[in-house]
Every structure is written in C-alpha cells, then in structure tokens.
Amino acid sequence: SQTIHQWPATLVQPVGSPLSLECTVEGTSNPNLYWYRQAAGRGLQLLFYSVGIGQISSEVPQNLSASRPQDRQFILSSKKLLLSDSGFYLCAFFLGEFNSPLHFGNGTRLTVT
Amino acid sequence: AQRVTQPEKLLSVFKGAPVELKCNYSYSGSPELFWYVQYSRQRLQLLLRHISRESIKGFTADLNKGETSFHLKKPFAQEEDSAMYYCAPPNNAGNMLTFGGGTRLMVKP
Numbered sequence: 216s217q218t219i220h221q222w223p224a225t226l227v228q229p230v231g232s233p234l235s236l237e238c239t240v241e242g243t244s245n246p247n248l249y250w251y252r253q254a255a256g257r258g259l260q261l262l263f264y265s266v267g268i269g270q271i272s273s274e275v276p277q278n279l280s281a282s283r284p285q286d287r288q289f290i291l292s293s294k295k296l297l298l299s300d301s302g303f304y305l306c307a308f309f310l311g312e313f314n315s316p317l318h319f320g321n322g323t324r325l326t327v328t
Numbered sequence: 329a330q331r332v333t334q335p336e337k338l339l340s341v342f343k344g345a346p347v348e349l350k351c352n353y354s355y356s357g358s359p360e361l362f363w364y365v366q367y368s369r370q371r372l373q374l375l376l377r378h379i380s381r382e383s384i385k386g387f388t389a390d391l392n393k394g395e396t397s398f399h400l401k402k403p404f405a406q407e408e409d410s411a412m413y414y415c416a417p418p419n420n421a422g423n424m425l426t427f428g429g430g431t432r433l434m435v436k437p
Binding site: 258 | 334362364371372373374377414416426427428429430
C-alpha cells in the first residue's frame with residue numbers, strides 16, 4: 216500500500232532564516248504531489264503541485280518554492296522566511312485515477328518568530 | 329475552474345442534534361465530489377465520496393444538481409464528530425485542486 220511521510224512535524228524558525236520541508240511517498244510511482252497550507256480560519260490553500268520530476272506548478276505568488284528532485288520526493292523551501300509564512304503545511308499525493316482521493320501527510324506546524 | 333464553497337466556517341450543535349455541513353459547487357461536467365475530515369491531532373483524510381453512495385460514521389452526502397450542492401448530513405451528532413470538514417472537487421491530473429474553505433464542527437455535550 217502507499218504511504219506518505221512528511222517531516223519535521225513541528226518547526227520554529229526566526230524571520231529571515233531558510234526553510235526546507237520534505238515529503239516522500241512510498242509504494243507507488245509517478246504520483247501527483249501537492250503542497251497545501253492550512254492557516255487558521257482560512258481553510259486549505261494549494262501552494263504547489265507536481266505531475267512529474269522537475270515539473271512544478273503554482274498560481275499563487277509567494278515567498279515559497281517547491282522542487283521535485285526525485286519521483287517520490289517533494290520539497291517545500293524558502294530562502295528567507297516571513298512571519299506570514301507561519302501555518303500548517305500539508306503534503307499530499309494522488310495516484311491519477313479518476314475519482315481517487317488525495318492522501319495527506321501528517322503535516323508540519325511551522326512557526327516563524 | 330472547478331470550485332466549491334462552504335459558507336459556514338463554524339457550526340456548533342449539541343450532541344444528538346442533526347447536522348448539515350453545506351457545500352456548493354460551481355463547475356460544469358460530472359460533479360463527483362468528496363468530503364474530507366481532519367480530527368484533532370490526526371491527518372486530513374477522506375470521509376466519503378459521491379460516487380460511492382456510501383454512509384461513513386453515520387454521515388451521508390447527497391448530490392443535488394438543481395441546487396448544485398453536496399451537503400454533508402448526520403441525523404444525530406456525536407461529540408467525536410467534532411472536527412474540521414472540507415468539501416472538494418474531483419481530482420484530475422494537473423488540475424489546481426481547490427478545496428472549500430472548510431467548516432469546523434463542534435459538538436457540545
């Protein structure tokens with residue numbers, strides 16, 4: 216069966232510091248991968264998605280970037296964190312079959328101080 | 329674009345009362361919708377999907393094409409139903425998947 220791992224679970228970083236959150240999927244190949252942010256009172260916001268290695272899409276201008284160096288690895292990064300980057304970040308994968316659900320990781324709670 | 333809206337950010341009911349979490353969609357094509365749930369300290373997970381016509385944990389969701397809605401219902405709420413609920417459109421490769429804003433359900437004893 217497929218599993219998704221996301222780390223770290225919690226992170227406290229000062230303003231201006233870099234960020235790297237990692238997400239890996241096991242048990243499948245060529246999944247669609249997603250990064251979401253869940254901010255208090257604002258629901259789920261899609262940040263990036265990827266349909267293959269090196270393919271990253273985003274329509275939300277922001278301080279963050281994403282990369283997919285390997286088929287089952289998805290990384291969320293920032294060169295300099297802002298206070299507004301605080302939130303709960305969720306990685307998810309989708310196997311590409313019509314009407315299949317998204318499968319989410321446990322999330323990372325990021326606090327920028 | 330496939331979009332869903334959840335008009336209520338917070339819904340508070342007493343244990344045993346009926347619950348209806350609203351979701352409206354606005355896109356063409358086959359509206360195969362999903363409900364996801366996030367319990368405290370647990371990962372966001374699928375609750376049910378329209379295509380399965382299933383009842384999970386006493387919850388059902390009926391697609392109403394006339395009202396373009398996919399409301400989530402349960403006749404008698406339990407305290408363990410307290411969670412964050414998201415309505416979502418179907419997944420298509422490469423699409424930007426926009427969830428509804430989410431509704432926090434609080435079931436009071």
